Amino acid sequence: MSSTTARVAAARSRGEGSGPRRRGGGVRALYAGNARSVVVRGLVATRSTNWIVVLTGVVEPVFYLLSLGVGLGGYVTGVTDPAGHPISYAAFIAPALLAVSAMNGAVYDSTWNVFFKMHFGKLYQGMLATSLGPLDIALGEILLALLRGGVYGTIFLVVMTALGLNLSWTAVLALPALLLIAFGFASIGMAITSYLKTFQHMDWIQFVMLPMFLLSATFYPLTVYSEPIQWFIQAMPLWHGVELVRSLTTGAIGPMLLVHVAYYAVMVAIGMVFTTRRLRALFLD
Amino acid sequence: MSHALSRVNDVSEPVIHAAGLTKVYGDTVAVGGIDFDVPPGESFGLLGPNGAGKSTTMRMVGAVSTRTAGELSILGLDPDQHGPEIRAQLGVVPQQDNLDMELQARENLLVYGRYFGLPRRVIAQRADELLAFAQLEDKAKSKVDDLSGGMKRRLTIARALINDPRILLLDEPTTGLDPQARHILWDRLFRLKEQGTTLVLTTHYMDEAEQLCDRLVVVDKGRIMAEGSPSALIREHSTREVLEVRFGSDRNADAAKRIGAIAGLGERIEELPDRVLVYADNGEHALAAVIESGLEPVTSLVRRSSLEDVFLRLTGRSLIE
Ligand SMILES: Nc1ncnc2c1ncn2[C@@H]1O[C@H](COP(=O)(O)OP(=O)(O)OP(=O)(O)O)[C@@H](O)[C@H]1O
Ligand SMILES: [Mg+2]
Numbered sequence: 001m002s003s004t005t006a007r008v009a010a011a012r013s014r015g016e017g018s019g020p021r022r023r024g025g026g027v028r029a030l031y032a033g034n035a036r037s038v039v040v041r042g043l044v045a046t047r048s049t050n051w052i053v054v055l056t057g058v059v060e061p062v063f064y065l066l067s068l069g070v071g072l073g074g075y076v077t078g079v080t081d082p083a084g085h086p087i088s089y090a091a092f093i094a095p096a097l098l099a100v101s102a103m104n105g106a107v108y109d110s111t112w113n114v115f116f117k118m119h120f121g122k123l124y125q126g127m128l129a130t131s132l133g134p135l136d137i138a139l140g141e142i143l144l145a146l147l148r149g150g151v152y153g154t155i156f157l158v159v160m161t162a163l164g165l166n167l168s169w170t171a172v173l174a175l176p177a178l179l180l181i182a183f184g185f186a187s188i189g190m191a192i193t194s195y196l197k198t199f200q201h202m203d204w205i206q207f208v209m210l211p212m213f214l215l216s217a218t219f220y221p222l223t224v225y226s227e228p229i230q231w232f233i234q235a236m237p238l239w240h241g242v243e244l245v246r247s248l249t250t251g252a253i254g255p256m257l258l259v260h261v262a263y264y265a266v267m268v269a270i271g272m273v274f275t276t277r278r279l280r281a282l283f284l285d
Numbered sequence: 286m287s288h289a290l291s292r293v294n295d296v297s298e299p300v301i302h303a304a305g306l307t308k309v310y311g312d313t314v315a316v317g318g319i320d321f322d323v324p325p326g327e328s329f330g331l332l333g334p335n336g337a338g339k340s341t342t343m344r345m346v347g348a349v350s351t352r353t354a355g356e357l358s359i360l361g362l363d364p365d366q367h368g369p370e371i372r373a374q375l376g377v378v379p380q381q382d383n384l385d386m387e388l389q390a391r392e393n394l395l396v397y398g399r400y401f402g403l404p405r406r407v408i409a410q411r412a413d414e415l416l417a418f419a420q421l422e423d424k425a426k427s428k429v430d431d432l433s434g435g436m437k438r439r440l441t442i443a444r445a446l447i448n449d450p451r452i453l454l455l456d457e458p459t460t461g462l463d464p465q466a467r468h469i470l471w472d473r474l475f476r477l478k479e480q481g482t483t484l485v486l487t488t489h490y491m492d493e494a495e496q497l498c499d500r501l502v503v504v505d506k507g508r509i510m511a512e513g514s515p516s517a518l519i520r521e522h523s524t525r526e527v528l529e530v531r532f533g534s535d536r537n538a539d540a541a542k543r544i545g546a547i548a549g550l551g552e553r554i555e556e557l558p559d560r561v562l563v564y565a566d567n568g569e570h571a572l573a574a575v576i577e578s579g580l581e582p583v584t585s586l587v588r589r590s591s592l593e594d595v596f597l598r599l600t601g602r603s604l605i606e
Contacts, residue, residue: 032369037399044396045387122383128349130400130448131373284349284368 030276031135038127038140039147053108057152061101062159068219069093070163079221082243083252087167094165095249096218098156098174099181099241102149103209106182109145110189111205115196124283134279138272142186149182150175160249168251177248177261181241184264187271188237194278212238237267298361300325300452300483301346305355308341308507315341317507318355325451328484330494330501332592334602338507339487340380343456346485347377360451373401376445380456380487382437384429390440391416391425394447401448408447415443418473435466442473453477455486459493471496491592503596510599515592522598523590524552526568530575530582531560540580547578555597564594 069090076089117123127137153175160166189205196202215229216238222230233239244260247253299322308316316338323329331339344350345357348364348371357364359371385393391412398408416422419439424432432440438458445453458474459467474497478484488494494501495515503510503518511518528551532540541556544563551565565571568587575582596602 029366029368032402034400034402037396037402040399041385041388041396044392045385047387121386122381123385125349125379126383126385126397127400129347129372129375129377129379130397131369131402132400133369285351 027135030133030280031139032131032133033136034132035136035139035143037132038137039143042140042144054148057101057105057108057148058155060104061097061152061156064097065090065094065156065159065163069097069165081167081250081252082247082256083250083254085250085252087250088165090163091165091167091250092221092246093219094160094163095174095246096216096242098153098160098178098249099238099245100213100216100218101152101156102178102182103185103238103241105149105152106145106184106186107189107205107209109148110142110186111193111202114141114190114193115199115202118194118282124279128279128283134284135272135276137279138187138190138275141190142183142272145186146179146182149186150179153178153182166249168249170247170251170253171249174245174248177241177244180261180264180268181244184237184241184267184271187268187275189271191271191274191278194275194282212236217242237263240264298325299323300360301329301485302358303342303346303356306342306345306352306357307354308338308345308350309353314507316345319502319504319507319509321502321509321512323452323483323485325483326478326481328478328486328497328499330498331485331487331504332489332491332494332498332501332596333487333504334489334596334600336506337504339504340456341507342504343454343485343487347375347454348372373448374451376448376450376453378438378441378445378453378455378458380460382441384437384441384444386429389426389428390421390432393429393440394444397444398447403448411447411449415446418446419443420469435462435469438462438466439470439473442470446477450482452483452485455484457487457489459488459490467493491596494592501592503592503599505596505600505602511595518592518595519590523594524564525566525590526564526571527588527590527594528563528565528568528571528575529560529586529588530563530572530580531584532580532582534559537561540582543578543580544575547574550574553598562594562597564590 073089073093079087079089079092081087081092124137128134157166157171157174161171192205215225215233216236217233222233225233240260240263244257247257301321301323303322304320305318306316306320307314307318319342321329331342333339341350345352345364346359348359348368351365360374362371364371385396388396394412394415395408398411399405416425419442421436421440421443424436429437429440442455442458455474459470462470471493474484484497486497498515500512500514501518502512511522513521530540531537537556537558537560541554541561544550544561545554551563551571553564555562555564563571563575572585572587
């Protein structure tokens with residue numbers, strides 16, 4: 001034994017093995033293809049869900065739509081769909097509110113819920129002692145967020161149809177679009193949350209979300225802003241989400257749709273890479 | 286993988302092989318190059334005081350912590366490359382319970398089984414068996430929060446068995462439990478051992494180590510100080526009996542010196558803050574000699590040597606501070 005210890009000590013003093021060893025195994029060490037079990041766990045745990053939050057997520061956008069779109073909308077004219085055709089104000093903001101609700105649901109699930117699990121329960125630590133890898137957990141939690149986003153979105157789409165605000169058959173594609181938007185936000189949200197250490201840090205997320213909501217072409221067309229602000233808005237994820245959904249519900253199909261979709265695909269990829277990396281660093285050190 | 290796993294079914298092949306295993310956190314050497322092999326079916330213990338590196342070793346063996354240097358193979362596989370496959374064959378009882386607080390007791394088992402990708406029917410059946418094994422049938426629908434500490438620990442052990450593991454890793458399985466709960470747990474672990482499960486456990490209770498371990502290593506400051514079966518370690522590093530004499534805290538040092546001067550008394554004398562230990566093959570004889578020399582101990586006790594004495598001998602410190 002002493003000779004081995006001496007050997008290791010010597011190796012370390014020469015600098016061998018003192019840095020992090022290269023980790024092999026590739027994706028197989030990170031992903032067991034069993035994200036579903038994490039979703040199942042989430043569904044079993046829904047009994048202790050905060051149902052008020054869920055209900056707010058459904059009711060809030062409908063409330064906005066009725067008061068702003070239908071109420072105030074009577075006084076607003078001159079808005080157009082993304083292709084430039086004039087549409088009613090209600091038909092203008094409804095898809096935007098839809099995108100916003102997808103964002104809110106996804107962000108809530110991927111930030112507050114995940115933060116709590118990371119710091120107050122040892123849930124992920126327990127999961128990672130099984131054959132699950134960090135990517136299973138990240139994907140599972142995000143799919144769970146999507147599930148909720150999908151439910152919100154479907155309810156809102158039904159309300160829109162009832163009010164005659166879906167102007168084209170392409171509105172059915174708004175549902176998968178919503179899921180993509182939710183995926184993008186959940187993925188980034190979980191990545192950011194995995195780096196946050198205290199509740200105070202969690203407030204920063206609100207701090208970013210609110211201006212993004214107000215400056216997103218949700219309530220006003222992009223053209224009301226000055227050019228630098230327009231650039232800023234167009235760089236933000238929510239604008240792409242709003243435009244994507246609005247194009248689909250109004251039937252203004254064009255090549256820009258691909259840009260919006262690509263934007264979210266990149267968000268998903270970046271978020272997943274960082275979340276997986278971070279979970280591995282935190283729980284498989 | 287099947288090739289690698291079948292190799293270890295060979296009896297002579299250890300299920301855990303560690304050589305020069307090292308873990309460094311920043312400036313702290315948590316595990317400083319340890320070597321051990323665990324053959325299948327053995328019950329292997331890591332005994333050591335706080336901060337010895339027991340949990341760190343367990344986490345590396347559990348494929349949830351990457352080693353800094355050295356060799357490690359679990360069931361013939363390198364945890365760096367095959368983490369999920371290795372973990373699929375392990376049952377882990379961490380030092381601190383990490384049960385799913387949002388779920389009920391039985392749900393904890395069901396959901397955990399799903400993490401291993403096991404079929405639902407198999408899990409449901411095993412969950413019921415394991416609840417019985419852990420004597421928690423009537424708590425199946427209780428929230429984890431409503432269970433007592435001992436019940437939580439038993440549930441954690443039951444959960445660790447949901448995948449029918451080949452190796453069970455137990456990090457201080459009974460710390461914080463009352464004597465009765467400990468004995469129930471020991472009994473459960475003993476049954477698993479009889480069924481051929483390889484057990485690896487850490488503890489700082491020597492009675493636990495003596496009860497459960499076929500073989501153990503004494504660890505201190507990330508190093509292995511000694512290795513062997515409990516009885517062999519005692520034989521090798523201590524005398525058959527120990528005489529414990531107390532003189533009152535301010536007089537122990539002086540008494541120890543005078544005892545040391547008695548010719549041919551014992552093999553070795555240890556002075557602890559509250560008592561003096563005299564290592565001798567016949568404790569009664571030693572006591573008689575001490576009294577004959579004119580010393581008057583307040584209390585005296587003759588007992589058999591334990592792993593605690595081995596530890597004291599090897600490190601000059603007590604196991605439980
Ligand atoms: N994640 C970590 N980061 C930094 N240092 C660590 C970490 N984990 C353990 N250590 C250090 O490594 C050493 C060994 O710790 P370890 O938890 O393995 O001891 P232990 O034998 O399990 O002790 P105990 O009986 O108290 O559980 C300690 O000095 C500890 O501070
Ligand atoms: Mg420990």
